[in-house]
Amino acid sequence: MVATSPNDAFVAFEHVQKSYDGVSLVVKDLNLSIGKGEFLTMLGPSGSGKTTCLMMLAGFETATHGRIMLDGTNINEVPPHKRGIGMVFQNYALFPHMTVGENLSFPLEVRGMGKSEREAKVKRALDMVQMYSFINRRPAQLSGGQQQRIALARALVFDPSLVLMDEPLGALDKQLREHMQFEIKHLHESLGITVVYVTHDQGEALTMSDRVAVFNDGRIQQLATPSDLYERPDNSFVAQFIGENNKLPGVIESIGDGKCTVRLETGEVIDATPVNVSEKGAKTLVSIRPERVEYKPEAMPANAHTIDAEVMEFIYMGDMFRTRLRVAGSDEFVIKSRNTLGQRMLAAGEKIKIGWAPQDARALDPM
């Protein structure tokens, strides 16, 4: 399902560049292969070029350089209406002067489909999103979530094999969003379609996707499965963009055999795994997830380095404890521990020692 080489990819961006103004590149040398049936999410901060990539794929923007392939053919010169790609827009873009039924019927009409066949397909698509009873309403008479479902049904009604969604859930409240995430995921699985999904909600990206492409500054920073992305970020940007993360700046003290030690600016030495640092003396930023930090000596790996910490704040969250510590001169270091039987609660002002398994601390580029 996950395409690795451009040859067996369903969608492929090959060295794609895009500039709107001829001065700056909004997309810089994008290479991305998407397998048939894959759910791929483009995730990134605002202005990182996600929508631009989607628009190039849909045909509303032309690539300044490079090729975009769909099912083995170059679609650079194919106009949008001949690409057969379903699209869900952020503001839904339901035609306000048409009823729900007419909206869904539109793509079938322009394909010259007969009336009875159209009606059957519209019904099937509306049933899919449990909205058949709304067939005669106008978009303005629907709630945001209902409009969202109709937009989804309209993008699917003509059986496209590729569906693009640009922040389709951005306007919905949290609960509805989670529900729709589930429904979209479900539709993806039951229909076997390929989905390219854009969001800047990382939770959405992690829960829905087969693979996530993290965008920043017009480049893909990392393309990986959600678990890889979270546990093995390739660089500091990804580490900080995905999930909560502690960072400790320092210099490589020793390196070798897939491990390294890092001397922090305040003099302490810690264990880490080198990711994109290679030589002794190089500057680095060590990244550790809050839930992987240990403060009970018995739970730490043997001969792990420990460093001193002072508890600044202890927050009881029910299932979790969240503790803010002063570590190596900064008091932004956060640890999370599960509220298990016998878990020790810390108190502000307490002095403790913390440590971690070397594979959980990743020595990344210094940014």
Next chain:
Amino acid sequence: MVDLTAAPEILRTADGRPLKSALALAQRKAKWRAFFLVLPLLAFVVLTFIVPILKMLERSVNHDGFSSNAPTMVAWFNDHPAGADIPEDAYAALVTDLKQMQKDRTAGAAGTRINYTVPGTISVFKSAAREAEKLQPPYKDALIASNKMWGDPLVWVAMRNASSAYTSDFYMVSADLKRDANNSLVRVEDNQRIYVYLFLKTFVLSIVITVACLLLAFPIAHLLAVLPMAKSNLLMILVLLPFWTSLLVRTSSWIAILQEQGIINDLMVWIGAFSEDGRIRMIYNQTGTIIVMTHILLPFMVLPLYSVMRVIPPSYARAARSLGATSWTTFRRIYLPQTLPGIAAGSLLVFILAVGYYITPALVGGADGQLISNLISFHMNKANWSMAAALAAILLAAVLLLYWLYDRLIGIDRLKLG
């Protein structure tokens, strides 16, 4: 709406007053304040708009030129039902009134009233009043001897109808109708039918101008709506420029461009499209009226269209394209229907303005480019107030009818004027 009467108990405020009356009291002050704020405008509108229109409507059905100056005749007509023969005592009554008219110098006023329906009667009245003192009975023969029009049954039908100040005669004339000797309506002779023709011409020309404006304004408005702000502002200034230029300046520049020795003709002769004798006159005729009025009314089409187009998100067109529609289908099925409120508002505005336009046809219309307003103005200049009022009232009714149709078809609340 919550129906408080249906509730088992009336809701009360903390100090025991019924909630409804407390609310009404609280709102009354605000209502009065709002009323006083709009009062000046209300008074202004009533004085400068409503009252004159009502006055005009009254004038169009009221003319006492004959009824107030010929009391004896009025009495005779009231006592005697209409009949084919006019007896001697009717002529006696007429002479009595003519004598009085001569004293009061009102023969012209009375004659004018009759003149509307039977042309040429003013002078007949005036000369008869001058001679009235000298006439001897039998007055019937004496009057007919002095002018055979006094024997014309049409004149008597006209006088009978004019014996009441209130009349529909002016509307009748406006519809190119007249009364025959039996007091029934017939169409006037072919060569005298001017009003209906002019009304029709006004409507047809207005439609042509509206369509021309729409065709020209649609692409401009679309361009304005999709261009980036800086460029669209510049273009907007060009569109609005006609608004800021004096009507006379604009009109005279059109004259310079369109006349037989004007720029367009010179250009056509120069490139050889026209021969020197084949110069076409594009001004002081219907063509001139159409061209210049289209130019003058164009902004009234552009602005409503622009205001509608500006808020149509481009994502609709993109959605349609992604769903498989060609750009033409997208335009026809998605874009055009959403611009309809703008098209309707602009067309309504331009059409209504065109129907009542006066100055441009007067300046560049020549003989065949005149519209109904020019005729209204003609009657006003001749102090034919009732005739002018009747024509104006018909115009007003047509415009109101259009509004009503618009409301039925599109809904007045969807009118987008800018």
